[in-house]
Amino acid sequence: MKVLNKLLPNRPCFLDQPLSEDSSNKTIKGYNKFLESQESSGYKYQRRDNGNVFIIDMNNPEHGLVASLLQRRFNVPNANFDYNLPIVVDHFSPSGNGQLIAPDVTIYPNANHVQQPHIPYPGPPPGNKNGQPHARIVCEIGNEQSTKEWNDKCQLWMNQVYIRYVLGIKLHKKRNGKNNFGQYHRSMTAKLWQQGAGYQEWQFGTLIRKKQTPTACNSPNLPHYQINIPIAQVFWDPPLLPADEYIPTVPNSLATETAPVNFIIDLYRVQQLVLKEQNNV
Template identity: 40%
Template sequence: MSRARTSNEIWWARIVDRVDELLHNYPKLPKKPLPENSLPLKIGSNITTKNYNTFLNNHGSSGYKFQFELNSDNKTGNVYIIVHYNPDGSGVQIAPDVAVYPNITFVPKPALSTVIPPPPSDKAGNPHARIICEVGVGQSVGDLKQKCESWMLEQYVRAVVSIKILKPRSGIREPTTGYFYRTMTAKLYRQGIATQRWDFGNIKKNSTDPTGDPAPFNAPNLAHFQINIPVGEVFWDPRQFPVPPDYAPASPPVVTVPNFTIDLYRIQRAVLKAES
């Protein structure tokens, strides 16, 4: 059992942390909460990959999401607060907004796998995420697409859900709720299947008349505005390599629900409420 630190030890630890911050070029978090329209916000310049990873380990749970953009020297970069980490293959630590992993009860840790070469893992050595969700607000559609396609290069990532939330339409609001009208787009990437797309905001993408030309996405449980991902994809764990073309993942007998179902109307309402 580890002992509790005394107040003196905590005080000295804070001094050491402060000295470390002064001696190294780390990104600096804002002192006040950020409004959405201020993103992306640069919080560090010419930051080394090592210092960025240290910063991310210390502040990854701060509530912000960060992007690291490498400079031409491939050694340093600029850090921004946006809505995502950036998977660019540079060795920078990354994390998706939401991820679904298989439990090691059903899919063993990669180190124990009989597949040669062994499948990849997360930093803790657990199975790689199978389903990922990325939500974009402050960054461009192109950046979000590149991020999702980068995840799909990993064969153990079976599906990626992309949600792009555009800026609210100023000056026009829903008459009953007072929510701003806002365009939203979702995409589903799956291995071996064409990308699917949904426009699910409370206003049509190019419309300026939400009352006379209302968006069809106006109620929960509409079949055409639900994203369905087979639950079996979470248990994707082929025992041969290369993967046989007829391989199909199977859910354990205790799992009886066929799909993960994402009702986009519920996401729409949550977004609009947060902005009101």
């Protein structure tokens, strides 16, 4: 795919060949190859309906370290496994129309614990070209990305019924004032969308967004600032759809008395990581 650099007022843009009715599949395929080749470039891309490919966010230390922290938290149930992990934590997943979407973190079950596709890629059940299951949990971290774009991207994932939860974390711009440790105050928002149940929201930075009011997220292990996601939802695999009465369970290897029931994300830990890694000069 031929990609041309083009500057827009607020962000760089890569412009690909215009879509036409008979070339859309080819253009999507070209975009997928482009995305795969740029996977570790430090940019997040999004292809718009008109064929334009935009940089919607840029990686930086705090963005990358928040993604790493989330990956570690979602890997906790895998602690007793050296290989053939029951839960796969990755950062790439397909969308429903053959176009790849690159979230920051994806969590999906080991293929040994769910149904194999009845029909080769893209299924059903949905999966990727390597035969791996579709993500059940997706994490999106917005940094330079606008709040609206971040929110829209998170909501877009909920169109796929196999995605049970979307965790979005938005790091807003640094404030002018500093705390007692010489770190710039910063507002941060977390949202957790649950399939069929709306979303929850947390303001967990040092200041509430658009206000000078401090948040109550001021120490670790505060129940109101911990996000809990049932581990069993990674193994959501109904025999038939719709699946209103279906209840997922974890495989026997994760069903021990001491095994955790939920993934737990402590938002204070996220806050402190961001404050330490941001540029405080």
